[in-house]
Amino acid sequence: MIGSMPVDARTLLHELTKEARDLDIGNTVARVSASQLTSLVFYRDFVSRNKPVVITGAIDHWPALQSWTMNYITERMGEAKISVARTPHGRADSVVRLDGSQYFALPEEEQMPVQEFFTSLCRENSGEVIYAQAQNNSLPEEFGPLLKEVADLEWATLAFGTNPEATNLWIGGDDSMTSFHKDHYENMYAVVKGRKVFTLLPPSDAYRLYFQTCTVAQYRRNATGKLHLEPEEPSRGLPWATVDPYPPSDEQMEASKLAHPEYWDPDLPPPLQVVVGPGEVLYLPSLWFHHVRQEARADVCVIAVNFWYEMAFDCKAAYAKLADQLAAELHSNSHAN
Amino acid sequence: MIGSMPVDARTLLHELTKEARDLDIGNTVARVSASQLTSLVFYRDFVSRNKPVVITGAIDHWPALQSWTMNYITERMGEAKISVARTPHGRADSVVRLDGSQYFALPEEEQMPVQEFFTSLCRENSGEVIYAQAQNNSLPEEFGPLLKEVADLEWATLAFGTNPEATNLWIGGDDSMTSFHKDHYENMYAVVKGRKVFTLLPPSDAYRLYFQTCTVAQYRRNATGKLHLEPEEPSRGLPWATVDPYPPSDEQMEASKLAHPEYWDPDLPPPLQVVVGPGEVLYLPSLWFHHVRQEARADVCVIAVNFWYEMAFDCKAAYAKLADQLAAELHSNSHAN
Numbered sequence: 001m002i003g004s005m006p007v008d009a010r011t012l013l014h015e016l017t018k019e020a021r022d023l024d025i026g027n028t029v030a031r032v033s034a035s036q037l038t039s040l041v042f043y044r045d046f047v048s049r050n051k052p053v054v055i056t057g058a059i060d061h062w063p064a065l066q067s068w069t070m071n072y073i074t075e076r077m078g079e080a081k082i083s084v085a086r087t088p089h090g091r092a093d094s095v096v097r098l099d100g101s102q103y104f105a106l107p108e109e110e111q112m113p114v115q116e117f118f119t120s121l122c123r124e125n126s127g128e129v130i131y132a133q134a135q136n137n138s139l140p141e142e143f144g145p146l147l148k149e150v151a152d153l154e155w156a157t158l159a160f161g162t163n164p165e166a167t168n169l170w171i172g173g174d175d176s177m178t179s180f181h182k183d184h185y186e187n188m189y190a191v192v193k194g195r196k197v198f199t200l201l202p203p204s205d206a207y208r209l210y211f212q213t214c215t216v217a218q219y220r221r222n223a224t225g226k227l228h229l230e231p232e233e234p235s236r237g238l239p240w241a242t243v244d245p246y247p248p249s250d251e252q253m254e255a256s257k258l259a260h261p262e263y264w265d266p267d268l269p270p271p272l273q274v275v276v277g278p279g280e281v282l283y284l285p286s287l288w289f290h291h292v293r294q295e296a297r298a299d300v301c302v303i304a305v306n307f308w309y310e311m312a313f314d315c316k317a318a319y320a321k322l323a324d325q326l327a328a329e330l331h332s333n334s335h336a337n
Numbered sequence: 338m339i340g341s342m343p344v345d346a347r348t349l350l351h352e353l354t355k356e357a358r359d360l361d362i363g364n365t366v367a368r369v370s371a372s373q374l375t376s377l378v379f380y381r382d383f384v385s386r387n388k389p390v391v392i393t394g395a396i397d398h399w400p401a402l403q404s405w406t407m408n409y410i411t412e413r414m415g416e417a418k419i420s421v422a423r424t425p426h427g428r429a430d431s432v433v434r435l436d437g438s439q440y441f442a443l444p445e446e447e448q449m450p451v452q453e454f455f456t457s458l459c460r461e462n463s464g465e466v467i468y469a470q471a472q473n474n475s476l477p478e479e480f481g482p483l484l485k486e487v488a489d490l491e492w493a494t495l496a497f498g499t500n501p502e503a504t505n506l507w508i509g510g511d512d513s514m515t516s517f518h519k520d521h522y523e524n525m526y527a528v529v530k531g532r533k534v535f536t537l538l539p540p541s542d543a544y545r546l547y548f549q550t551c552t553v554a555q556y557r558r559n560a561t562g563k564l565h566l567e568p569e570e571p572s573r574g575l576p577w578a579t580v581d582p583y584p585p586s587d588e589q590m591e592a593s594k595l596a597h598p599e600y601w602d603p604d605l606p607p608p609l610q611v612v613v614g615p616g617e618v619l620y621l622p623s624l625w626f627h628h629v630r631q632e633a634r635a636d637v638c639v640i641a642v643n644f645w646y647e648m649a650f651d652c653k654a655a656y657a658k659l660a661d662q663l664a665a666e667l668h669s670n671s672h673a674n
Binding site: 160 | 349352353356357360361362376377378380381384385386387388495496497498539540541649650651652653654655656658659662663
C-alpha cells in the first residue's frame with residue numbers, strides 16, 4: 001500500500017474558490033423581492049446551491065417595523081430582565097491578543113432590565129460595550145412580550161420543511177462586532193431597525209480565515225471593578241478564525257496582510273459584503289463564514305430577529321469538511337516550514 | 338511564497354467517501370411513492386442533496402406500460418428508421434483492451450427500420466450486439482409515433498423549473514451494457530419494460546474509477562464484413578473510467594482487484610446497486626457515475642425513457658471538480674511510485 005501522495009493544497013483550494021464563484025456565487029449578494037419567491041424557487045435557487053440572497057418585502061407586515069422604538073420596547077418589557085454581553089471593546093466571542101497569547105474572549109454575561117440596557121447603550125464613552133446577543137431562542141425565552149410584533153416566515157418554514165430550531169433577537173450599537181464564524185444552521189436574518197453589515201465567505205474558503213487554537217477566556221470584573229480577561233480553569237483550547245476583516249489601524253492592516261495573505265490576496269475573489277436594512281431578510285446559508293457589524297447611525301441601536309432552521313447534513317457538509325481538512329493541512333505545513 | 342504542501346490525498350478521499358455515505362447517502366437507494374412527493378419535497382430531499390431515489394407510481398398513466406410490445410412498436414413505427422449502435426460484445430462507449438493498447442470503443446452506427454432491429458435482437462448467437470441508444474432527444478426525433486404513449490413528468494419539470502433538454506428512448510437486450518460515466522444533467526430514468534440494473538458511485542468517488550486516457554476508436558466492418566476496431570484519424574485521446582464492475586471471469590475479477598483496489602476495497606462503502614423495474618422512475622443525480630445493465634428475461638428487450646434536465650452549476654459542481662483533481666493527483670502519483 002502506497003503512503004502519502006503529495007498534493008498542492010494551495011493550488012487546489014485557490015481553484016475551488018474561483019470555480020465556486022465563477023460558476024454560481026459571483027461577487028455580490030443578489031436581492032430578490034418576496035413576491036418573486038415561492039418556497040420551491042427559494043429552495044432551488046438558493047438553499048440547494050448554498051448561496052446567500054437578500055429578500056425584500058418579506059416582513060412588511062411585521063408591526064415591529066413601525067413600533068419598535070426604545071421607549072416602546074422598554075414599556076412592553078417592563079421589569080423583565082434580558083441577557084446582556086459586555087466587553088471592553090465590543091468584540092465578544094472573538095480572538096483577543098494579550099501579553100503575547102491568543103485568547104478566544106467570551107463576554108461577561110449579566111441580566112438587566114431593558115431600560116437599563118438602553119440607557120447604557122445610549123451612554124457614550126462608557127469604556128464598555130454591551131450587546132443583547134443571547135442565542136438561546138431568546139425571542140420567545142426573554143422577549144416574550146414582543147413576540148406578537150413579528151411573525152414566522154411561513155414560506156421559509158415551508159421550504160425547509162421544519163419549524164425553526166430557535167428564534168433570536170439581537171440589539172446592539174455600532175461598537176459591537178461579531179467575529180467570523182459559521183453555524184450548522186440555515187439562517188433567515190431579518191433586520192427591523194438600523195443596518196447590519198455582513199462580510200461573508202463560503203465554506204470552501206475556510207483556509208482564508210486562518211483558524212488557530214485559542215485559549216478560552218472570559219471577561220470578568222476584577223477587584224477594582226474593571227473588566228479583565230480571565231482564562232478558563234481548567235485550560236481549554238478552541239479553534240477560531242483569526243482574521244479581522246476590519247483592522248482598526250493602518251499598522252494592523254499591514255500586519256494582517258502579512259499574517260493572513262490568503263484573506264487579502266487580490267488574485268482571489270474578495271469576501272462578499274452585504275448591507276441588510278430595515279424590512280430586509282438575509283438568507284445566510286449553512287456553514288457560511290460570516291462577520292457582522294452594526295450601522296445604527298441615528299437609530300442608536302440595530303435590532304434584528306433571526307430564525308435558525310435545521311440544515312441538511314448532505315454531501316455539501318461532507319465537502320465542507322474536506323475544505324476544512326485541506327485548510328488545516330495548508331496552514332500546518334506553513335508553520336512547519 | 339511557500340510551495341507544495343504535502344497532503345495525503347488517499348486519506349482525504351477515503352474520509353470524503355465515508356462522510357458522504359454516513360451523513361446522507363447510505364448504502365441503498367431509497368424508494369418513495371409518487372403520492373408522497375411534491376415537487377418541493379423531491380427537490381429538497383433528493384435533488385438539493387444530489388442523492389438518488391426510485392419513485393414508484395409516477396408513470397402508471399403511461400399507455401406505453403400496457404401497449405409497448407415489439408409488435409405494437411413495429412406497427413406504429415412502420416418503415417421509419419432508427420439509430421442503432423452495434424458492437425461485437427455489447428460494450429459500446431467503453432474501454433476495450435486490444436493488442437496491449439487501451440481504446441475507448443465507439444460502436445458502429447447504422448440506421449434500420451424497427452422491425453429489422455427487433456428481429457436482430459431476438460436472434461441468438463449472432464456474434465454481434467445491437468442497442469438503440471441514441472441520446473440526441475431520440476424519443477421525439479426518431480420515435481415520434483410513440484410520443485403520445487408517454488407523458489412528461491410534470492412534477493419533475495416543476496421541480497427543476499425548466500423543460501427537459503432531451504428525452505431519449507432506449508431499447509436493448511441483456512448483452513448490452515453501458516460503462517461507468519457521468520452526465521452534466523439531472524436524469525429522470527423511467528423503465529417501461531424489463532429491468533435496468535444501475536451501479537452507482539457519487540461524484541466524490543471519482544478516484545475509485547481509475548480514469549485513464551484511452552485512444553478513441555470505432556467499430557467498423559472490414560473487407561470480410563467483420564466488425565473491427567479502427568482508431569480515429571487523427572489520433573484522439575479521451576479520459577474514461579477503466580473499472581468494469583462485472584468482470585466476466587474469475588481471472589478478470591482478480592486482475593481488477595489488483596489494478597483497481599479502491600473500487601473493490603472492503604473498507605470502503607460499496608457502490609450502490611439499484612434495480613429499476615417497469616413503471617418505476619430513477620432520479621439519477623447530476624454527475625453521479627453510473628453503469629447500466631439490462632435484465633430482459635422473458636421480455637427479450639428492456640425499454641426505457643429518460644428525461645435530461647439542465648443541472649445547476651453550483652458549489653456541488655465545484656466540489657466535484659475538486660474530487661476529480663484529487664483523484665488525478667492520487668493516481669498520477671501512484672504511477673510515479
